[in-house]
Amino acid sequence: MLNLLGQQVVYHHQRCEIIELLDGCELVLQELNQDSNIQPTQYGEGHRPVPVTHVLPVFDGEGELHAELIAAGLDQLLREQGLYGQ
Secondary structure: OOHHHEEEHHHHHHEEEEEEEEOEEEEEEOOOOOOOEEEEEOOOOEEEEEEEEEEEOOOOOOOOEEEHHHHHHHHHHHHHHOOOOO
């Protein structure tokens, strides 16, 4: 699945890049537009802008591809990479 890093997808009408694969079998997408979020400190004080990110689970509770992943078109990308299904 590391082959997915750097791939670009559209998620909720926003162009995103896959930037990380988390241990819990989740993909981290970073929006490629100019919008940002203010990242809070451990005390809840906002200090710096960071790119908007989304965490998508790869599988649902039944072991099937998660609906959010399919909505982002990542099921097709997984199949193209030979990582899921035929």
